[in-house]
């Protein structure tokens with residue numbers, strides 16, 4: 001079958017997430033190897049976004065592939081109530097690399113298949129543990145597309161999920177490039193963001209708040225790195241009011257920020273961590289909630305308020321265990337910092353050369369460019385909220401023409417390569433990004 005025929009069949013029978021379906025055109029990807037995807041015509045694309053910030057090991061890592069093959073041949077499924085060797089081993093590994101390992105507390109993990117489920121389950125556990133019902137999240141956030149997680153998401157994808165479950169309120173978190181608090185320094189931004197949250201508490205009553213759920217680095221909403229001090233202040237504030245702090249590490253986990261978790265990179269100890277994506281390098285769906293031992297032990301005498309057919313699925317945990325071992329053997333949690341040292345200056349130089357690059361921000365191997373019409377006014381190249389990617393689509397086309405895949409939301413484009421990316425691969429792909437930006441800007445007139 002020709003590529004055009006496959007594309008026509010795809011458009012006719014498949015509903016693609018989040019998009020208006022008319023006129024969709026994408027390459028037909030048939031193979032992945034290392035940092036590259038290959039389409040049905042043999043064209044190669046550097047994966048500058050690790051899929052959806054998930055394929056942290058690059059494509060087809062032989063050790064993870066072998067673990068999946070071996071597991072498929074041994075045991076394809078066992079009910080979650082039956083114990084399983086790799087499930088136990090993976091949960092132990094997660095405890096060892098968790099922020100609770102340092103003082104010997106550790107954690108237990110409830111496995112799911114996706115990030116969204118993990119957030120739903122974390123909220124359910126937080127409500128059971130605290131006896132409170134309210135949950136607070138940031139407006140610039142995405143937490144998934146299931147019943148609770150879509151309502152936890154602050155951004156416009158939430159609108160299609162409304163009206164959803166009640167008792168979820170939202171707040172503004174720091175965004176230094178476009179400060180919601182009219183701050184001019186990082187310290188001011190942190191201080192005012194915490195003050196704003198305290199004001200929200202007055203109206204919501206902190207004694208009714210079970211959890212604050214937050215991405216340690218805002219992911220799909222533009223890779224916003226919070227100013228130093230914000231996450232520690234949030235930790236102190238939640239602790240003061242007996243509110244659980246849940247870090248949504250679905251994107252930031254597993255080396256993305258240059259440490260095992262964003263929490264560890266920023267030195268903040270949450271009460272729970274939700275994860276997915278990078279845990280298995282996305283080869284097989286796997287997610288979960290890591291619950292610090294102090295809290296998890298309270299489920300020894302009462303039932304855990306959640307469960308799924310695929311909780312701790314043997315295929316998923318086999319992939320996860322192999323991936324977590326590779327991260328450690330190949331020192332990939334640390335590799336994010338080396339990539340950061342190369343990506344940051346390269347993107348800063350793109351910002352100098354290109355009139356649309358208003359802001360470059362990120363940490364580890366997790367960066368974004370925010371594109372604007374005018375660097376002085378900071379008017380976004382395409383407006384935020386509800387109107388789709390607009391002209392940004394053309395940038396992704398220009399990238400693909402030059403053999404690079406990435407994605408983004410509204411006026412932000414992701415630069416988040418696999419952690420296994422070599423220096424020359426990175427240089428080549430960032431040069432292509434520069435060329436694509438040039439061609440894109442030429443089309444803007």
Ligand SMILES: Cc1ncc(COP(=O)(O)O)c(C=O)c1O
Nearest residue numbers: 114115116142143144219250251
């Ligand atoms: C921070 C964050 N949380 C949760 C999710 C939802 O994960 P999933 O798509 O696996 O449900 C995402 C997805 O991009 C995410 O970025």
